[in-house]
Amino acid sequence: MKYISSLRSFCHCLKMFVWLFLFLSTPISSTNPDSELTLEICSVCSCLSVENVLYVNCEKVAVYRPNQLKPPQSNFYHLNFQNNLLIILYPNTFLNFTHAVSLQLGNNKLQNIEGGAFQGLSALKQLHLNNNELKVLRADTFLGIENLEYLQADYNLIKYIERGAFNKLHKLKVLILNDNLISALPDNIFRFASLTHLDIRGNRIQKMPYIGVLEHIGRVVELQLEDNPWNCTCDLLPLKAWLENMPYNIYIGEAICETPSDLYGRLLKETNKQELCSMGTGSDFDVRILPPSMETTFTTPGGHTGQTSQNRLATKPPKTTNPSKNSGIVSGKSVSNHNLSQIVSFQTRVPPLTPCPSPCVCKTHPSDLGLSVNCQERNLESMAELVPKPINAKKLHVNGNYIKQVEQADFAEFEGLDLLHLGSNQLTMIQGNVFCNLTNLRRLYLNGNQIERLSPEIFNGLHNLQYLYLEYNVIREILGGTFESMPNLQLLYLNNNLLRSLPAYIFSGVPLARLNIRNNHFMYLPVSGVLDQLKSLTQIDLEGNPWDCTCDLVALKLWLEKLSEGIVMKEVKCETPVQFANIELRSLKNEVLCPKLVNKPSTQYTSPIPAITFTTPLGPMKSPPGGPVPLSILILSILVVLILTVFVAFLPSCFCSETK
Numbered sequence: 001m002k003y004i005s006s007l008r009s010f011c012h013c014l015k016m017f018v019w020l021f022l023f024l025s026t027p028i029s030s031t032n033p034d035s036e037l038t039l040e041i042c043s044v045c046s047c048l049s050v051e052n053v054l055y056v057n058c059e060k061v062a063v064y065r066p067n068q069l070k071p072p073q074s075n076f077y078h079l080n081f082q083n084n085l086l087i088i089l090y091p092n093t094f095l096n097f098t099h100a101v102s103l104q105l106g107n108n109k110l111q112n113i114e115g116g117a118f119q120g121l122s123a124l125k126q127l128h129l130n131n132n133e134l135k136v137l138r139a140d141t142f143l144g145i146e147n148l149e150y151l152q153a154d155y156n157l158i159k160y161i162e163r164g165a166f167n168k169l170h171k172l173k174v175l176i177l178n179d180n181l182i183s184a185l186p187d188n189i190f191r192f193a194s195l196t197h198l199d200i201r202g203n204r205i206q207k208m209p210y211i212g213v214l215e216h217i218g219r220v221v222e223l224q225l226e227d228n229p230w231n232c233t234c235d236l237l238p239l240k241a242w243l244e245n246m247p248y249n250i251y252i253g254e255a256i257c258e259t260p261s262d263l264y265g266r267l268l269k270e271t272n273k274q275e276l277c278s279m280g281t282g283s284d285f286d287v288r289i290l291p292p293s294m295e296t297t298f299t300t301p302g303g304h305t306g307q308t309s310q311n312r313l314a315t316k317p318p319k320t321t322n323p324s325k326n327s328g329i330v331s332g333k334s335v336s337n338h339n340l341s342q343i344v345s346f347q348t349r350v351p352p353l354t355p356c357p358s359p360c361v362c363k364t365h366p367s368d369l370g371l372s373v374n375c376q377e378r379n380l381e382s383m384a385e386l387v388p389k390p391i392n393a394k395k396l397h398v399n400g401n402y403i404k405q406v407e408q409a410d411f412a413e414f415e416g417l418d419l420l421h422l423g424s425n426q427l428t429m430i431q432g433n434v435f436c437n438l439t440n441l442r443r444l445y446l447n448g449n450q451i452e453r454l455s456p457e458i459f460n461g462l463h464n465l466q467y468l469y470l471e472y473n474v475i476r477e478i479l480g481g482t483f484e485s486m487p488n489l490q491l492l493y494l495n496n497n498l499l500r501s502l503p504a505y506i507f508s509g510v511p512l513a514r515l516n517i518r519n520n521h522f523m524y525l526p527v528s529g530v531l532d533q534l535k536s537l538t539q540i541d542l543e544g545n546p547w548d549c550t551c552d553l554v555a556l557k558l559w560l561e562k563l564s565e566g567i568v569m570k571e572v573k574c575e576t577p578v579q580f581a582n583i584e585l586r587s588l589k590n591e592v593l594c595p596k597l598v599n600k601p602s603t604q605y606t607s608p609i610p611a612i613t614f615t616t617p618l619g620p621m622k623s624p625p626g627g628p629v630p631l632s633i634l635i636l637s638i639l640v641v642l643i644l645t646v647f648v649a650f651l652p653s654c655f656c657s658e659t660k
Ligand SMILES: *[C@@H]1O[C@H](CO)[C@@H](O)[C@H](O)[C@H]1NC(C)=O
Pocket: 067, 092, 095, 096
């Protein structure tokens, strides 16, 4: 009897302990992705049927994960999960979404897509992953979506694409990868896809071989190559030859040479073999190697781009099966007039009642029902010509016109804009508060104008701006605090302007990941107060400035050396003094750069540089080894200590009751 009662009280203690443990650990287990809650999706998201197609809009429903929502059963539908702060996609997140034909995951914070995350999406044709923080496309990323035709992953931080990432995507026609950090395409990456549109603008690609890459994209009707640092050596002959043999009705963006320096800025197509091969480097590739003829490229059934090696030397240029001239890739960075291609077959027409400014073309995008207004190159002289004003426009392209001035009233009906393209106009100055009601704007293009000066008032109100393009202006001066009103700014292009200096703390509080100030007039740039404010950097371009390699530049050199390895940067070449002309700053020894250092072996130049820790959103991978203990481990260990304390505190009472 005594034994039983003591046992009971012991059990009681144990129960309490277990309860305490569960209570304490709930905050951690609540992040478990497999929580049970299931709600009808249309009770949480807005569902709208347009022309018998269902649009399920789950924008900004961040409290629910997709697998907690029960999808519509019967109809095919478009699924929009933009702006939900998603960071990781776990396997089987969309398992039951078997009838989704498009999935919008743009504008989240996705850093990691675990293998099998898209399993179940067997009807999916379009996948949008744009504006996230993805670093890699893995071999198992796209498992289970074998019907995919359109993949958009622009504006990420993608550096690597694993071999075979697209191997199962036999139907993949449109691939949008612009504005990432890709430096090379793995061998045979497009072998099993059937690409008609490929956009790789704004990456770090230097060359594109025939074998393993070009041989597999013979069916392409649009290929965008701009803004890559093409290395115009013999290795690029195959690309040149391939481009020359593409039919005229195919849109090919220009490849402009970046290296070697004597070919800098030249169009690849205007170089010749002697120039390309003058270095004597690279393989002496035979220009006779041409794209395979179409008849022999697509022989295997099921859309495989099966190809035998003897076809490689075929000399007939490919005949394109889809000679649609106006096809265009729909992406954030549109350069030419882009009509939606026929590929995007589930494009909805603009409802007839939607007003569209008479000089423009308007399109709705199926995924977010947003209107895209295209007024490029319409000889506009003022925004006031845009009548009637469209309703709920998301994108407005007025680039390539003759606009000299913009006023606040010009944007009166455009509060919902996500993208505003004012590039290649004749703007010389921009008044304060002009954009102050564009609080949703994320991308602003002002490149190719004649802007001379930037001041804080210009950018008032742009709280959500992430991408700001100001390249190719005549900017001489940037006033202090200019970027302060943009706490989300990630990308800033100031290249090809006339800047000589930057004010102190110009980047403080601005989470820039990419900064381009190449081709300006910088001779010197301070670290303290300027560069050391760049805490989230992934890419910086300082090339093409007349750097004065004297003592003043030692701090810059040390800063560059301290940048973590993942940060992409360009060469920093000295212009003066003459003995260092054209020499890479980082190759100069500190004592050579600044002989004073030898006489005064103090820490004068090494100490003022604050320890640079890059707390990028890229997570612990980039944090320096031996850095602070991760928060999760800290919490866990505190928890363990707490539990032990409680246990020790309860234990005596248990034994006490036993002795009674
Ligand atoms: C998918 O649907 C099945 C049956 O309708 C259900 O048992 C299962 O829990 C669902 N899975 C998810 C992840 O929602």
